[in-house]
Amino acid sequence: MRYEYLHPRDELVLTMQRIYRYKMTTTSGGNLSILDENGDMWITPTGVDKGTLTPNDIVCVRADGRIEGLHKPSSEYPFHKAIYAARRDLRSVVHAHPMALVAFSIAHKVPDTKLFHQAWRSNGAVAFAPYGTPGSEDLGVKIAQKFEEGFDSVILENHGVCCGGKTLQEAFQKFETLEVCCKILIKAHGLGEPKFLTDQQLQLQSKSDVPIDSFEYDPTMMTIREKDLRNQLCKFIERGYRQGLLTTTTGTFSARIDSEKFLITPYPLDRHSVLPEDLVMIRKGKKEFGKHPSRAVFSHKALYDAHPEIGAIINACPVNAMAFSVCHRSIDTYTIPESYVFVREVSLLPFETVFNDFAALTATLALQSPAAVLCNNGVMVVGQNVLSAFDKLEVLEHSAEAVLDAQPIGGHVAMSQKIIDDLIEAFHLERPAPKPSASRSRTRSRSR
Incomplete structure (x- = not known):
């Protein structure tokens, strides 16, 4: 599918459906947003069943602050706004509570994405943001600070995860890959001690992008x-x-x-x-x-x-x-x-x-x-x-x-x-x- 041809409200619905269908959020948990070229933010609503979300449910917060839509924007709108202000290169944010990432969140740990090359290539190093009350300006400041430091994926203390990307699909890929990385680490600890790739091995993988006639x-x-x-x-x-x-x-x-x-x-x-x-x-x-x-x-x-x-x-x-x-x-x-x-x-x-x-x-x-x-x-x-x-x-x-x-x-x-x-x-x-x-x-x- 060519997501770049979709209107933000349609892409947000399709992506949330995917997140919900694969059990990476609950009916009430999680929120997504897209910042368009006009500075308008398209964001999922608060208080609407994620399993039945439609394009008409998506809310638009205009660049001047006006809110358009049938519902109120997500209660986490403040941290979406803070992230975009801190990182002008990002155009989408994914936040949810998938089980393995929540496990790391409540254990106050950060996964090492050098576990396998796709995780490192997609996410790089992952940050950990201290606790803030959901929906508060304080939480937005704490998350935005980590993004401002250059991280694209941030685990939120006793909360969940937040990933940013240049597109919604890029942010979703970071989110999904990080959840899989955490699942693997949890399973691996039942076997023994997981091992991680060296910088030399990661470079070997990147060198495999060889031109072909x-x-x-x-x-x-x-x-x-x-x-x-x-x-x-x-x-x-x-x-x-x-x-x-x-x-x-x-x-x-x-x-x-x-x-x-x-x-x-x-x-x-x-x-x-x-x-x-x-x-x-x-x-x-x-x-x-x-x-x-x-x-x-x-x-x-x-x-x-x-x-x-x-x-x-x-x-x-x-x-x-x-x-x-x-x-x-x-x-x-x-x-x-x-x-x-x-x-x-x-x-x-x-x-x-x-x-x-x-x-x-x-x-x-x-x-x-x-x-x-x-x-x-x-x-x-x-x-x-x-x-x-x-x-x-x-x-x-x-x-x-x-x-x-x-x-x-x-x-x-x-x-x-x-x-x-x-x-x-x-x-x-x-x-x-x-x-x-x-x-x-x-x-x-x-x-x-």
């Missing part, structure tokens, strides 16, 4: 297979977002068209709504003219070149799998038959692998070993087709969540080697190469 793409030459794959990818990307496997800023999908071509998600991309024409064709190492592929394009190309049987690849950062990723642990699939049969043995690869060690990547991932945890970089799965890869991603995330949920009740009981041998025989699976027992995560598991 282009070719002139002619849509009239599109085959039925390409059309089918473009639509399949869009459906699964949107489903992945709805199910929390992706976020606005995280997740790359690709699908092979033939031996010379594949489709891949573009960069940047809002995973909430993807159109077939947004996807980028890569042909013989060149991209469609005028489009920018995901920065994972080279690692995907390496896998397609090395394994002709691979038909689809997914990178993702779902919360539970990410807990293992940031603790540098693999995910044990010796849990239930579905996990082992579909995902097999899950490897653990260093952060740098997808940037500069394609030999290790292609030696690790194949249809017989379709999943890997990437340290501080999520997970990567491959499949014969888009459905197969997506299924493996779902199973992997569900397996990770089950293992984490078992921790408070004593840890999971791993299936015995005899059960694994029976599964290999029953489902005609290829027997994996022998690995040291320590290579498989034993997160408080108890062997049979």
Whole structure:
């Protein structure tokens, strides 16, 4: 969706609906605003159900202070006004009370966004503003001071969070990414001590924005297979977002068209709504003219070149799998038959692998070993087709969540080697190469 074409009242409603639908605020909590080119502020109202908000409910506070609309502006209007006065570069503010960020708020802690590169790239360092009474000028001064110091994301003591951006979608991305970062940290502490990216690793990621030669793409030459794959990818990307496997800023999908071509998600991309024409064709190492592929394009190309049987690849950062990723642990699939049969043995690869060690990547991932945890970089799965890869991603995330949920009740009981041998025989699976027992995560598991 091209949000820049929407009127502020429509964009505010769509964004609030998204925040409410994904349980990042309550009926009464949270407020959004947009400052337009005339200096008028469009803001969500006070006392209106967030679940049934309409464009007619949005309030406009004119630059001269006049209020237009059916309702009063949000009670937090004072801090929105203060932020815009402190930061002339910002044109939108998002404030809400999502659960993980509230947990940090009431614990008086600030998340380290160097946990994974998208969080750091989106938010940078995060500030903490001391408590102020909701709706007061005092709270506005305290929050605006942090924004004036250069922060774009501020956790409010015993309150929630406030994020600012040049557009509403930029502010929302910061908000959503920060909430996911907090969720991952909370989950990770159930496993052990999360690890963070070094400045050198963050620079390595930023250097992956390498120019790619282009070719002139002619849509009239599109085959039925390409059309089918473009639509399949869009459906699964949107489903992945709805199910929390992706976020606005995280997740790359690709699908092979033939031996010379594949489709891949573009960069940047809002995973909430993807159109077939947004996807980028890569042909013989060149991209469609005028489009920018995901920065994972080279690692995907390496896998397609090395394994002709691979038909689809997914990178993702779902919360539970990410807990293992940031603790540098693999995910044990010796849990239930579905996990082992579909995902097999899950490897653990260093952060740098997808940037500069394609030999290790292609030696690790194949249809017989379709999943890997990437340290501080999520997970990567491959499949014969888009459905197969997506299924493996779902199973992997569900397996990770089950293992984490078992921790408070004593840890999971791993299936015995005899059960694994029976599964290999029953489902005609290829027997994996022998690995040291320590290579498989034993997160408080108890062997049979």
